[in-house]
Amino acid sequence: MVMKKGFFTVILITLFVLSISACKTNSAPIMMIDFGDPGDNPIDELLARVNPNCAALTPVQQRSFLPELWAGLFRDQSRSAARRPETKIYFLGDSITAGFRGVLAEDGPGIESWNMLRNRYGADKIINMGIGGDQTQHVIYRLLNGIFPDDYSPEYVTLLLGTNNVGNTPSHNITRAAEEIAAGVGTICKIINWKSPQTKILLFPVLPRSGETNMAKINEINPILETFDGYFNIHYIDLLPVFQNPDGTLVTHLYDPDLLHLAAPGYAAWAEEIIAAIEGR
Numbered sequence: 001m002v003m004k005k006g007f008f009t010v011i012l013i014t015l016f017v018l019s020i021s022a023c024k025t026n027s028a029p030i031m032m033i034d035f036g037d038p039g040d041n042p043i044d045e046l047l048a049r050v051n052p053n054c055a056a057l058t059p060v061q062q063r064s065f066l067p068e069l070w071a072g073l074f075r076d077q078s079r080s081a082a083r084r085p086e087t088k089i090y091f092l093g094d095s096i097t098a099g100f101r102g103v104l105a106e107d108g109p110g111i112e113s114w115n116m117l118r119n120r121y122g123a124d125k126i127i128n129m130g131i132g133g134d135q136t137q138h139v140i141y142r143l144l145n146g147i148f149p150d151d152y153s154p155e156y157v158t159l160l161l162g163t164n165n166v167g168n169t170p171s172h173n174i175t176r177a178a179e180e181i182a183a184g185v186g187t188i189c190k191i192i193n194w195k196s197p198q199t200k201i202l203l204f205p206v207l208p209r210s211g212e213t214n215m216a217k218i219n220e221i222n223p224i225l226e227t228f229d230g231y232f233n234i235h236y237i238d239l240l241p242v243f244q245n246p247d248g249t250l251v252t253h254l255y256d257p258d259l260l261h262l263a264a265p266g267y268a269a270w271a272e273e274i275i276a277a278i279e280g281r
Helices: 042-049 067-083 111-121 136-144 163-168 174-195 212-226 264-279
Strands: 011-019 024-033 089-093 126-130 156-160 200-203 234-236
Touching: 042 174, 067 126, 067 136, 111 126, 111 264, 136 174, 156 174, 156 264, 163 174, 163 212, 174 200, 174 212, 200 264
Parallel strands: 089 126, 089 156, 156 200, 200 234
Antiparallel strands: 011 024
């Protein structure tokens, strides 16, 4: 990776080398990301509070969900990004994002909405970088190792991420867990802005889901994410009024039966919010 000049403070991130064929992780040299001096903004203030070695900030390959499949998707996505220098919308996230299109074929629950977006903006102008099971640390790894090449500059990045961190982070300290997850999302935003300052980041909240403990974390994460709006070309778009009733219950017809993943109507509602953000409606 080419280092940007004119910065002073160095954030050290330990990376690992991906072996696609064997899907093994080996130690690798430390890569330095020079974000510059910490600024007067909520992301840098948050990063100063959390443990820099927490899981949400430590870039690694995903090992929990079919690692060989993950490695293949990562490889294919990196190649796809390299072939599409003129990208309008770059979808980044986990299985909720992947479901817009589908994992191995175009058969996801959101495929009708995906095709509508392709018809509206150009089939070769939108790209899906969602992988099921990914947490913030996995997306950081992917961003730094191929899915966002140097000199790549999509017009928009949509980012909806964090629910897998919610489900895999210890719950004995809800506030600390929420801050670490939000810091992971903020770091992803900073990396995108560092690589492509002109790219507009459409940041969405962690969607409400079933489970009181899950919602306790989500209810602390989203107010933090909202404070990122206006920094690093981030535009926070609140989906909670769409997916949550005034009494806090889920709008269940937008969800799959697991009350985590989205059904086709959920993708249609999300797509409309994306269109409204892009077209100023």
